[in-house]
Every structure is written in C-alpha cells, then in structure tokens.
Amino acid sequence: MNDPSWRIVEDYDALSREAAAMFLGTVEENPRSVLLLPTGSTPEGMYRELVDAWRARRRSFRRVTTFNLDEYVGIPTSHRGSYRTYMQTRLFDHVDIEPARAHVPDGLATEIRREHPGIRLDRALELECDRYEKSIRDAGGIDVAFLGLGRNGHIGFNEPGSPFDSRTRVVRLHESTRRANAPWFEGERVPERAITAGIATILDAKSIVLMASGTAKADAIARLARGEVDPTFPASALLAHPRVLFLIDRDASSSTPALRD
Numbered sequence: 001m002n003d004p005s006w007r008i009v010e011d012y013d014a015l016s017r018e019a020a021a022m023f024l025g026t027v028e029e030n031p032r033s034v035l036l037l038p039t040g041s042t043p044e045g046m047y048r049e050l051v052d053a054w055r056a057r058r059r060s061f062r063r064v065t066t067f068n069l070d071e072y073v074g075i076p077t078s079h080r081g082s083y084r085t086y087m088q089t090r091l092f093d094h095v096d097i098e099p100a101r102a103h104v105p106d107g108l109a110t111e112i113r114r115e116h117p118g119i120r121l122d123r124a125l126e127l128e129c130d131r132y133e134k135s136i137r138d139a140g141g142i143d144v145a146f147l148g149l150g151r152n153g154h155i156g157f158n159e160p161g162s163p164f165d166s167r168t169r170v171v172r173l174h175e176s177t178r179r180a181n182a183p184w185f186e187g188e189r190v191p192e193r194a195i196t197a198g199i200a201t202i203l204d205a206k207s208i209v210l211m212a213s214g215t216a217k218a219d220a221i222a223r224l225a226r227g228e229v230d231p232t233f234p235a236s237a238l239l240a241h242p243r244v245l246f247l248i249d250r251d252a253s254s255s256t257p258a259l260r261d
C-alpha cells in the first residue's frame with residue numbers, strides 16, 4: 001500500500017486557506033485543469049477564499065473545467081437544497097468559470113428526458129450517469145479531486161458498502177446521511193436518492209485532497225488513520241491511491257493522537 005500524506009492544520013480557517021491554495025496552485029500550473037468538486041459545509045471556506053482571490057484579480061478560472069461529485073435525485077436544479085444551487089451561490093456565480101464547463105449531475109435528467117419523450121425517470125437517470133462519466137473522460141480525466149468526508153466514511157454519496165469499482169450511478173442515501181444533510185432542506189423532506197460519482201471515478205483522479213474539519217469527523221479520521229482498506233468504510237479506498245493528501249484540522253485529528261506531532 002502507498003503511504004498517504006497527512007497534513008494537520010490549526011483550525012477550519014487554516015484548512016480553507018490551504019485547500020484554496022492547492023486549488024489555485026493547480027490552476028496556475030495548468031489553467032485548463034479538470035477538477036472534481038465537493039459540497040457540504042467543509043468546502044464552504046475554500047470557496048470563499050477562491051471568490052476572494054478572483055475578486056482581487058489574483059486568478060482567473062476561465063479555462064478550468066469542473067465536475068461536481070454528486071446531486072440529489074428528484075429536485076429541480078433551482079431547489080435551495082440542490083448542489084447546483086450550492087455551487088452557483090458559493091462559487092460559479094461569483095467567478096469567471098465558463099458555465100458550459102461547470103458540470104453538476106442533473107437529478108431530474110432534464111435534458112435526457114427532453115431528448116427522449118416518454119422515457120422512464122429511472123432510465124433517464126441511468127443515461128445521465130453514463131453521460132457524466134463520458135463527459136469526464138472527454139474532458140481528459142480529473143486532475144485533482146477535492147473531497148469532503150461523511151461521518152460514516154462516505155465520499156461523494158458513496159455510502160458504506162459501495163463497490164470500489166463503482167462508477168457514476170444512482171444511490172439510495174442512508175438515514176444518517178439524510179439526517180446530517182437535513183439542515184440544507186430547512187424542514188422539507190431530504191431526497192432519498194442521489195447521483196454520485198463512483199469510487200472508481202474518484203480513484204481515477206491524478207491526485208486527491210480529502211478535507212475534514214471538526215470533532216464530528218474525529219472518529220472517521222481515526223478509522224482512516226488505522227489504514228485498513230475496507231468497503232464498509234468508503235474513504236479507505238483512497239488509501240490505495242498513489243497521490244492522496246488528507247488535509248484535516250486539529251479537531252478532526254482529536255481521536256488520533258498518532259497524527260498529532
């Protein structure tokens with residue numbers, strides 16, 4: 001197995017700055033970089049830093065291509081809980097990323113259903129997933145995948161038990177994941193299914209940065225640090241990747257004394 005790199009920073013702000021610096025460094029090195037992007041509360045600080053960098057005219061994202069990891073099934077892109085809305089409001093609306101190159105799976109497969117009138121939703125979603133994988137390939141593959149971490153070890157929406165050779169597909173969300181994500185839906189029902197890039201889709205990235213912040217992630221980090229590759233803990237698939245960095249803050253490392261100097 002490869003030796004993964006760990007970087008432990010002081011707090012959430014430092015984590016956000018580091019992650020943004022890695023993003024900006026990647027784009028500086030190759031303005032046409034292809035990036036896989038996460039949602040959730042963890043990357044919000046990174047996106048704020050990126051918007052600041054763009055506003056200060058320190059960077060342009062004009063030639064970058066982005067793919068998001070996941071999206072809920074059954075809600076329109078305009079829904080306030082959708083990851084498309086998240087990305088528009090956190091990043092895309094504020095910087096010069098080309099809209100046609102900012103990809104988020106469509107949890108209603110709108111275009112496909114328009115192209116195939118009468119098609120069943122589930123079939124349309126399958127085609128949407130295949131199309132997403134093809135778009136990633138056509139873009140030349142992912143250069144850097146930025147990931148968050150679910151408390152149960154999920155990455156994207158690859159829940160425990162997801163095959164390590166999985167590709168973009170429709171998945172059923174665990175109750176614990178739906179509960180964790182309920183605040184984004186402000187009392188409305190959290191969707192039961194989602195489209196997610198697969199574990200193999202993520203592992204195809206040339207390099208991977210997983211971010212985790214806060215004591216709520218400490219147990220998941222402790223399990224990851226034990227180094228056992230186990231399909232009941234999806235993030236452990238990353239341990240076999242040749243270029244992965246676990247970027248975490250002190251609170252996230254609080255159950256793993258071995259990680260703390």
Ligand code: GLP
Nearest residue numbers: 039040041042148149150156157
């Ligand atoms: C959601 C997303 C994941 C994300 C996880 C952690 O389930 N689909 O991609 O990593 O939440 O979210 P947070 O950063 O809010 O803890």
